[in-house]
Amino acid sequence: MRRFHHWLAPALLLASTGAPASDDWQVTGTLYMWAAGINGETAGGAEFDIDFDTLLDNLNMAFMGTVEARRGPWSALADAVYLNVGADKGGTVKVPVDNDAVIPVDVEVGVQTRGWVINLLGAYTVYASERVSVDVLAGVRYLELKPEFDLKVRVPGKAGVAPARSVLETDWDGVVGVKGQVRLDDRWYLPYYADIGTGESDLTWQVFGGVGYSFGRGDVALVYRHMSWDFGSNHGLDHASFSGPAAAISWRF
Secondary structure, eight states, X not given: OOOOOOOOOOOOOOOOOOOOOOSSOEEEEEEEEEOOEEEEEETTSOEEEEOSTXXXXXXXXXXXXXXXXXXXTEEEEEXXXXXXXXXXXXXXXXXXXXXXXXXXXXXXXXXXXXXXXXEEEEEEEEEEOSSEEEEEEEEEEEEEEEEEEEEEEEOTTSOOBOOEEEOOXXXXXXXXXXXEEEXXXXXXXXXXXXXXXXXSSSEEEEEEEEEEEEEXXXXXXXXXXXXXXXXXXXXSEEEEEEEEEEEEEEEEO
16 A cells, blocks of 8 residues: 555644743643644655544544743743554455355455654743744654554455554654744734754754734644654655644643
8 A cells, every 4th residue: 555544633833932031930831733644655665645634533542732841041841742543444345256156355454643742842042022032942852653554354264364564663853943933912923933953863854833812821823834854764764744734722820
């Protein structure tokens, strides 16, 4: 199977984009949903294209959240995303044989994708005004992604044949980047984020930008995000990328 259509639950959104500096500790918690699709290619040349359409019907389990602690110009962020999605299709196919006879063959196809994306980052505000903030950041990104394909064929009177194929990709990468916001007025602002890095993968990078709205001690934001890996040789995957809109809600404590 060179292409399959599935879906991927949200990956990560680093929704904190440069809050005003304070001498007191400020903690921000964020929940988000990333309506992302994923596409890429295995090292063996099998392409995959995963869409978001059947997420609610096939989601097994997902967790995603970000916590940022900030004091003065310094901040630390931890973001974790876990996803487990899968679907099974089955049916009976009548296979013709000699003398116009047919044999009923039970066929079952399963596709499952499990993965983690974790970011641990430290940041420092290098510029802050009433309208613009700029943070530089550095840290590590962990990816664990396992697409799995399973085909079961059962013929009456014979043992079942169940070929299965899976690819496990795990990578630690160091990243550096920049994040911040441009305020339009007291409520509306434009968040932005970009990073790039390498390590066990040849290259990983991500960007997002959009619009946000502040209310009291909270924020809501809508952004478009792209995240990509090029894995190089000696990896189960050749490359993979995630793209799509994301919605987030944050609370400051």
